[in-house]
Amino acid sequence: MQKLRSLLILFVVIAVSLPLTISAQDEAPQIGFWEECETPTLTGDINLGVVFSLTGGAAIYGNPQLQAVQMAVEEINDSDYLGEANLVAIVEDGGTDVETSISAMTKLVEEDQVPVVIGPTLSNQALSADPIAQDAGVLVLGVSNTRSNLETDIGDFYLRNSLPEAKVIPGTVAQATEILGLENVAVMYSDNDEFTVSGYEVFVEALEANGVNIVATETFATGDTDFNAQLTNIIALNPDAIVVSALAAEIVPLLQQTRNLGYTGPIIGGNGFNTPGIASPDTGAGESANGVIVGGAWNIAKQNELSLAFSEKYEAEYGAAPDQFSVQAYTGAWMIATGIRCADSTESAAVRDALKGLKDFNSPLGSFSFDDDGLPEHEPVAQIIVDGQYRVLTSEEAAAVFGE
Amino acid sequence: MLVVEDLQVGYGAIIALRGISFKVESGQVVTLIGANGAGKSTTLNTLSGLLKPRAGRILFENVDITGKRADVISQKGLVQVPEGRLIIAPMTVQENLEMGAYKRTDSEINSDIQQVFERFPRLGERRKQKAGSLSGGEQQMLAVGRALMMRPKLIMLDEPSMGLAPMLVNEVFSIIRTIKAQGTTILLVEQNARKALQVADYAYVLERGSIVKEGSAAALQADEEVIQAYLG
Amino acid sequence: MNLRTLFYVLSAIFLGFLIPYLIATYLFNKEVLSPEQQLANAMWRGSIYSLFALGYALIFSILGLLNLAHSSVFMWGGYIGLMSVLKLDMPIWVAMPVGMIGGGLVAVSVDVIAFMPLRRRNAPRISQLISSIGASVILLSLATLIFSSTPKRFPQDSIDALPGTADKPLTWLLDNANVRITPIQIAIFVIPIVLMFLLEYMVNSLKIGKAMRVVAFNQRIARLLSINVGNIFAFTFFLSGVLAGAAGVLQGLAFNSMTPYMGATVALKGLTVIVLGGLGNIRGAVVGGFLVANIEIMSIALGYGWLSDAVVFSSLFLILLVRPQGLLGESGKMRA
Ligand SMILES: Nc1ncnc2c1ncn2[C@@H]1O[C@H](COP(=O)(O)OP(=O)(O)OP(=O)(O)O)[C@@H](O)[C@H]1O
């Protein structure tokens, strides 16, 4: 059933994208290192392993990711970016759990012997499944893993284009400080979770770097639902913003209670806030989410030619606006192709070295580079939730929500 | 009214009743006498349905009630006043009596309570008092009064005189006489065989789980062996 | 009788909130920001803890047994209420009783599946305890399967639809007291108190309540008085489930987040509450619930939020040192 559907989607993709790409051929902005690297001498099929969460709770991220990768593969093949050679995606469902992603990765590495894998969707899946590729010397490019230290925990065959929190938060805090004129903020975080604690630490560092005062720090535990007491402490100090590092399950009640207690100011969140459901009136915090500020890798309103072109084409093909995850996946597939092109090889190690050396790669995410530690780098977008929508944070948007 | 046939009861490996048979005729006072551990309480508890027999049959008003649930049996009018005056200590005297009428829906509950208070004036004086604070004799009266609230057809009393001062013992037995006079059948279990035989019409002697003797109360009072063992 | 409960609740607030507040402010010069609001916060939390613990206490007093599946009944009650709103479009004041009755029925099935067979065989208490843990795990797995583990919540419009809020802002600001209270929070405070009074009334004054007390005191006597003990057990489980269901729905409404694991956090709190209040003591459960909540909120208000669990358990040890039977505990018998 799943296979049949992907096949059908693939078919539609081909049918729709053929005329589109041809017509787009001679237009100005073009993703890829067309000039920087020569067209490779490779021939035949090059297998690309794809593992995304196509089922389970994370399928809301995984399915757009797959669509975006398939779109990129079509473009790469149709434009002869890899010369005579053809990129062939071998798709496996990584589920939403760790076990499924491990068996998917094992199949791709051992049975299909792919040189490169894109995925899996979740950080903890990467942490468990990617070592299989690492041991076999197969390159994995993560496109949605945001947990910090994955590079050191997995090994040198792991790269990602998704910014870890440590890379998103400083940029977000800097932009928010400037636009909102923050001076005193209160910080709240869940102190029994690895991710939220590391998010908290990054926040503190970024706030200090921007000269923002932390007037109060409150903690809670993952699984808590009542934050009224902590919020009461914080709100009494009248901070310019409340900075929160929490997981999605705690965020919704926290937002609701913050607003119920009469606080109307900005709430700056970590990666946990990057879940579309947060502002949903049914399952999320609804109106209470307005005024949430969260950094993201990408926003649909990002004014960048490649980004606009991508959004337009994606929407035309799939009937829905793209999200951050699909943009990252699309860019990831193009990055892998660029690694192969520049290395003129399908050897995992050679592709990796070429990829790792990527600097100023023009993409819908903006200008992308790997830094000296092999960590992804591009300008994050500070976003603000307005009427349930993630918008790019500007003084106009801020004024619309907070007055002034 | 009550017919017991070949009743056998045990606790695990211990056999407490080894097939006993006896009868209680309507309107009579029948007593079951025996030494400690003879199986008297076991008999009453089995009749009440608190214990399940291994064999045998119990007929109450010609209906087989063997193995029926205790609450069903007591509702049929076969009521036990258990050994050790099991009153409901944390409830008041009045509440204890009301609980006796738990299953009753008629309108005479309050007048029945009044009757109990008339019969036992000391309970009436202490109606609002917690039952646990009553003296031993008062507790026994309360236990009997509560059983009467159930409007029993056959009331089974398990050692009502146990642990009471001689004066109170006499009082208990006079109560038994009045209950009998009002037409309620009584199965009386006693260690105080002398007193028991004085009020009873008929008697059975229980020894280590078996009935070893039976006869009219008058006959047993004259029986040499009984005098030796229980009245001496 | 009922006034006395109120008195006890007030003492819990006094003990858990006012005394630490006064000590902190006047002895240690530690400022508590918006103490009025914190007191209000403690009230919501306390009423949910109390309501939850009441069911525990009820079953403990009748069966002398901890029903460790109580937290799962709480979660199921909450979800049944939630599903009535989400799937059946019921207004919240219908969904609430539906959740309560649902909780009651789930609790009865726990009795039938986990306790009854063991009771029939006169199994030792410890195996009944283990059996209730088993029932809890099964209920949790079922819920995860049916409702999934992603957090859910009552939709905002179902909350807004409550009387008095339709065209008013979400928040009522009591100007003088500087306390923010939503109508939901008022309901959360009032409903448990009403339920507690009803329960007290039932146990003290109604025939069935008295029968429950007799069963709690001595099952043999109860049987001899024509009380169907099995029915009383079932009824007690039903009642405890109704209370747990109410607590589950209110918890969901109050804090806007429900997962199948919502029982796990409360489970331990509930045990603490009934041990503190006196095992199996109904009024003790109420007092304990408010006390624990007040201690927790006060420790957060004083800036020791990360220590709040430690503070609660230290208080528990201290109180048990002075009163091993718990605050209002006597001999583990049911008192109301
Ligand atoms: N719950 C029990 N478990 C095991 N054995 C029991 C139990 N109850 C009674 N027995 C035994 O059964 C036998 C009969 O006991 P029962 O209580 O019927 O005697 P009884 O005639 O009422 O004695 P008493 O005059 O002391 O009340 C005794 O040997 C007693 O030890």
Ligand SMILES: [Mg+2]
């Ligand atoms: Mg006896």
